[in-house]
Amino acid sequence: MKNKRPDKVGHFGLFGGRFVPETLIYALDKLEKEYSQAKKDKKFRKEFDYYLREYAGRPTPLYLAKNLSRALGINKIYLKREDLLHTGAHKINNTLGQVLLAVRMGKKRLIAETGAGQHGVATATVAALFGLQCDVYMGEEDIHRQALNVKRMKLLGARVISVKSGTQTLKDAMTEALRDWVTNVRNTYYVIGTVAGPHPYPEMVRNFQRIIGDEARAQILKIDGRLPDYLVACVGGGSNALGLFHPFFDDQKVKMIGVEAAGLGISSGKHSASLEYGSTGVLHGSKSKILEDKFGQIKNAHSVAAGLDYPGVGPEHAYYQQIKRAQYVAITDKEALEGFRLLSKVEGIIPALESAHALAYLKKAARSLKKATIIVCLSGRGDKDLHESY
Ligand SMILES: *Cc1c(COP(=O)(O)O)cnc(C)c1O
16 A cells, blocks of 8 residues: 555545635645645656755765664664754755746745744745745744844845744744745745645655655665664654655554653643644644643644754654554654753764654663664754754
8 A cells, every 4th residue: 555645635534724815825826736746757856966965065975873872772873964964954954945836937036934933044044045045934932042042044135034923833823824825926936844734745755855755765775774763853843754754654573753842741731742632723724733721722832952843743744643654753842952961972973952852762762672673764964953952
């Protein structure tokens, strides 16, 4: 059975779809059509490969972390080194794919939402590369917390638009970006940063990120002559995880574990574990698992890792969870910080706090993983997180 999801209208089982104002349906239809043509176009594929290789720095290594494996008493832990990419994380894979699509559609302006600023930086980067105007929506609160990324975006030529509504964080930035798109849809391309949003974004972003899993699969077959027992990745919106998981979907023996943020602990209510502790609902244009209160208001998410701090998750993960293709677990801020220090100390690699959640899970579950061969997605590097973590 091949994994052909989503269906024609963007459903992954019960999840996904399109819940947007009427004015956006035409734009989404157009985007979908353009994307499905680009996907089949050899020239588009070749150009995407070219920029991934020559600009972003692919392929990334699959590194056997011997010291970490020994320290945790696990057979073999391989790290997929997305942290080595240009701009320091996997996000550039997606923004390169989407900017090529925007250029193909003749758009002159990119907009994006950002929380910690990483997707904003990755979007501003490709806008600079292709000479497009770029406006990034960012919550006022996040602008204060992430001053360095704001500087980066401005240096790259982007305008950072402060969002003062709601909680002044990522979810409000995404709402404002969608509003901008409704108004300026003619000349503007909306670059969504993860596998969320209305169809075709979840599918498209997953396909731009599947290079992670395609490479990892070929690499481990070459190095080890076999497939791994487990894939482990952190889940914010879920793009690095699905990028790794998707090419292994049909390999039934390969178990998949997505690691969400338990923040200050599930019982504190300050967490971002929408898959495990959320409910089914609609957020930002698609149906998935979300964090909401009993009145249906979106709750504030929390994580020490800004990239995981989102009260929703991509619909395809909700589907993977429903059919039990993947298992989802949650790791607290405190556990993640231990993972952060551990990898730095034993391997000389400082991971992003997001990725540290995946590492912390290995530590927590080490006893049941003794004999396992595992691929962990090291989604980004941790230089950005030093102020959170000493
Ligand atoms: C943004 C980010 C994430 C979370 O996003 P996903 O879409 O869940 O991958 C994880 N790690 C890093 C380093 C990030 O920058």
